[in-house]
Amino acid sequence: MKTLSIKDIAVKxxxxxxxxxxxxxxxAKEKSxxxxxxxxxxxxxxxxxxxxxxxxxxxxxxxxxxxxxxIEDISNSFFSRIARLIEDKAYKKGYKIIxxxxxxxxxxxxxxxxxFKSRKVDGYxxxxxxxxxxxxxxxxxxxxxxxxxxxxxxxxxxxxxGADHFKASYKSxxxxxxxxxxxxxLVTTDIDVEQIVERFDGYKQALIDHQITYSDxxxxxxxxxxxxxxxxxxxKNLFLSKEIDAVLFATNYLAxxxxxxxxxxxxxxxxxxxxxxxxxxxxxxLHTPSISAVQQPLEEIAETVIQLILNQLSSKAKAENQxxxxxxxxxxx
Amino acid sequence: MKTLSIKDIAVKxxxxxxxxxxxxxxxAKEKSxxxxxxxxxxxxxxxxxxxxxxxxxxxxxxxxxxxxxxIEDISNSFFSRIARLIEDKAYKKGYKIIxxxxxxxxxxxxxxxxxFKSRKVDGYxxxxxxxxxxxxxxxxxxxxxxxxxxxxxxxxxxxxxGADHFKASYKSxxxxxxxxxxxxxLVTTDIDVEQIVERFDGYKQALIDHQITYSDxxxxxxxxxxxxxxxxxxxKNLFLSKEIDAVLFATNYLAxxxxxxxxxxxxxxxxxxxxxxxxxxxxxxLHTPSISAVQQPLEEIAETVIQLILNQLSSKAKAENQxxxxxxxxxxx
DNA sequence: CTGAAAGCGCTTACAG
DNA sequence: CTGAAAGCGCTTACAG
Numbered sequence: 004m005k006t007l008s009i010k011d012i013a014v015k016x017x018x019x020x021x022x023x024x025x026x027x028x029x030x031a032k033e034k035s036x037x038x039x040x041x042x043x044x045x046x047x048x049x050x051x052x053x054x055x056x057x058x059x060x061x062x063x064x065x066x067x068x069x070x071x072x073x074i075e076d077i078s079n080s081f082f083s084r085i086a087r088l089i090e091d092k093a094y095k096k097g098y099k100i101i102x103x104x105x106x107x108x109x110x111x112x113x114x115x116x117x118x119f120k121s122r123k124v125d126g127y128x129x130x131x132x133x134x135x136x137x138x139x140x141x142x143x144x145x146x147x148x149x150x151x152x153x154x155x156x157x158x159x160x161x162x163x164x165g166a167d168h169f170k171a172s173y174k175s176x177x178x179x180x181x182x183x184x185x186x187x188x189l190v191t192t193d194i195d196v197e198q199i200v201e202r203f204d205g206y207k208q209a210l211i212d213h214q215i216t217y218s219d220x221x222x223x224x225x226x227x228x229x230x231x232x233x234x235x236x237x238x239k240n241l242f243l244s245k246e247i248d249a250v251l252f253a254t255n256y257l258a259x260x261x262x263x264x265x266x267x268x269x270x271x272x273x274x275x276x277x278x279x280x281x282x283x284x285x286x287x288x289l290h291t292p293s294i295s296a297v298q299q300p301l302e303e304i305a306e307t308v309i310q311l312i313l314n315q316l317s318s319k320a321k322a323e324n325q326x327x328x329x330x331x332x333x334x335x336x
Numbered sequence: 337m338k339t340l341s342i343k344d345i346a347v348k349x350x351x352x353x354x355x356x357x358x359x360x361x362x363x364a365k366e367k368s369x370x371x372x373x374x375x376x377x378x379x380x381x382x383x384x385x386x387x388x389x390x391x392x393x394x395x396x397x398x399x400x401x402x403x404x405x406x407i408e409d410i411s412n413s414f415f416s417r418i419a420r421l422i423e424d425k426a427y428k429k430g431y432k433i434i435x436x437x438x439x440x441x442x443x444x445x446x447x448x449x450x451x452f453k454s455r456k457v458d459g460y461x462x463x464x465x466x467x468x469x470x471x472x473x474x475x476x477x478x479x480x481x482x483x484x485x486x487x488x489x490x491x492x493x494x495x496x497x498g499a500d501h502f503k504a505s506y507k508s509x510x511x512x513x514x515x516x517x518x519x520x521x522l523v524t525t526d527i528d529v530e531q532i533v534e535r536f537d538g539y540k541q542a543l544i545d546h547q548i549t550y551s552d553x554x555x556x557x558x559x560x561x562x563x564x565x566x567x568x569x570x571x572k573n574l575f576l577s578k579e580i581d582a583v584l585f586a587t588n589y590l591a592x593x594x595x596x597x598x599x600x601x602x603x604x605x606x607x608x609x610x611x612x613x614x615x616x617x618x619x620x621x622l623h624t625p626s627i628s629a630v631q632q633p634l635e636e637i638a639e640t641v642i643q644l645i646l647n648q649l650s651s652k653a654k655a656e657n658q659x660x661x662x663x664x665x666x667x668x669x
Numbered sequence: 670c671t672g673a674a675a676g677c678g679c680t681t682a683c684a685g
Numbered sequence: 686c687t688g689a690a691a692g693c694g695c696t697t698a699c700a701g
Contacts (some may be wrong), residue, residue, distance in 0.1 A: 006478070008677090008678055008679085009678065009679065010678080010679095018687075018688085019687065019688045019689075020678090020679080020680095020688090021680085021681080021687070021688055021689080021690095022686095022687060022688075024679070024680060024681085025680095025681095025687095028680080030681095034686080034687085035686055035687095036686070036687075037686065037687090040686085040687085054450055054453070054454050055454065055678085055679075056395075056454060056456075056677085056678050056679065057451075057454040057455055057679095058391055058394045058395045058400075058454070058455065058456050058677085058678080058679090059395050059677070059678035059679040059680090059693090060678080060679055060680075061391045061679090061693095062389075062391045062392050062395050062677090062678080062679075062692095062693050062694065062695085063678080063679050063680050063681090063692080063693050064679085064680065064693085065693080067391075076420065077410065077416050077419055077420050077423070078413070078416045078417045078419070078420040080411070080413065080416075083410050083411045083413075083416040084411045086410055086411070087409065087410050087411040087437060090410070090436065090437060094444075099436070099451055100436070101434040101435075101436075102434075102435070103423065103432070103433070103434075104420060104423060111427075117387055118390075118432055120387070121387050121388065121389060121390040121391070122390055122391065123389075123391050145339070259618055259622065262622050263621070263622065266622065284618070285592055285617070285618075285619050286618050286619045286622055288596070289592065289595050289596065289599065289619055289623060290622060290623070290624070291623070291624040341693090341694055341695085342694065342695065343694080343695095351671075351672085352671065352672045352673075353672090353694090353695080353696095354671070354672055354673080354674095354696085354697080355670095355671060355672075357695070357696060357697085358671095358696095358697095361696080363697095367670080367671085368670055368671095369670070369671075370670065370671090373670085373671085388694085388695075389693085389694050389695065390695095391693090391694080391695090392677090392693070392694035392695040392696090393694080393695055393696075394677095394695090395677050395678065395679085395693090395694080395695075396676080396677050396694080396695050396696050396697090397677085397695085397696070398677080670701105671700105671701090672699105672700090672701090673699095673700090673701105674697105674698100674699095674700105675696105675697095675698090675699105676695100676696090676697100677694105677695090677696090678693105679692100679693090680691105680692090680693090681690105681691095681692100682690100682691090683688105683689095683690095683691105684687105684688090684689090684690105685686105685687090685688090685689105
């Protein structure tokens, strides 16, 4: 069974492909096609199950009704939830999303941008890695809408949506201090991306503002792609060597590794030892005891991202660049 | 800056677009293009940063080097992990993956197939919902490779990769029985898909084989799209009303809700009350006490799926349909 | 060893 | 009210 083309429909209806095309694209009225012809063509389309070839349409029009979503890692629940929400919302507006993970690898990120570019996606939603500034600027020069989220790139002039990482981190530390903690550790990663740096800055500033000396020794930077068992070992060392009474984990997967480390050490979380995780996770609510977490407003982030990109897509006018910073919530458990 | 076309390259190199096309597609030798021309064209391509328009290529060749992945829900960690593995492996072979969630909605699933079809994806990897048999058969009639995974559709003659859900469920119940449990409950969903039915059958058969009377009252079927709070209430009722000493949860998200229910009831998991979850989740290892889980071999499933589809894609010959059933492991914690 | 030309399936400016 | 024709950027059978 050959797939049908617009020509087949035109032949069947006894009209030109121009007429069929106008009808498919809702321009029938505008082009004053007669009611009778419209009805006839629509019927034939329906009963034949004809679907226009989007590839051909894209080649001709230069756009695709597809938005490219580039994230760090789809298996991280923060991203998979965001992806799901964005997909949902875009779908309702007639846009499809295609997504792919960079694994924080600059080369792969560039590859993905190229792939999306050569597929003529209409717009880009990106949680960027450092090093792709140029590629993104090239997209912008090409007049493609780009929305960054989760982490900003200071060398790129475009829209950004993200949580206020500095403040969320600052407040977490402040809540430790209010509870009388003084030896507060930070477990973070060594990737040099803005949202991680902000979390570190918030940690440091909160200590300083409360007259607690900042010490490098209480900050553990886990190497990004390292094996989890190794990370757990490093955390165990940290927890054993210093008299720490509280720890902020800068990502949810670090917190999960940290909980495993504590379990192995048989160290109880409680009045003597408090924990906050950055980015919530199902683990934390169910954990005994429950773990406090900084919760980014996923729904709001996804909504804002979609809103911004749809605006861009519908108005050809270049809008003012917006940086939307959304407060995160500290869920105390 | 206009994007370059093959024509621009041809003009710059002073050759025809035919020649450029042959070189791009590695057919230079075969078409005996002279070394000098090859070198020159390759240099121009490199320095100009020219990337062939994949849309045009797809329109012409009818394929896309893209594999469509259709899953139930990307925010479920079972699927997001599989997706990540499949993406990785496909990427290494030069294929891109585009994926999208059906949310177990037949209409959305059909829509997605249509979208992928009109984008001319080369092959399909699908965790199907019931009701899309016809659509999949249409793809097969169109000679497109289709690999089903996680759940099979009996009315569709194609490749399938999945865990042995019946046996895994059977063994879980058997392990309860060995521990002396007799009042064993099953919490499952009401969606009528093969892998869920198999888990139920395994549960029932194990009871029967061990001379334990099967009772409907010990089986709770949670409505698929229902609010979690409601599910938790129903589970609390089950746990309170019967003297249950063990429960198998048929999915990991049900198990998570179940753990929340138990927490609310202040009911301890231990010698008097055992729990096994189907599909592992980070929650379970960290939970106090740790929760046993049926672990599907994600890596193996992903590997097999990719292998099968790549085989199909490279050999135009229609291979024998394979049904690969992979044993799942019960991780006792 | 290389090129002119047809054609993939659409959209749209132009003509009538 | 409707259609013929150009063109989007490629690939490839054919010719030389």
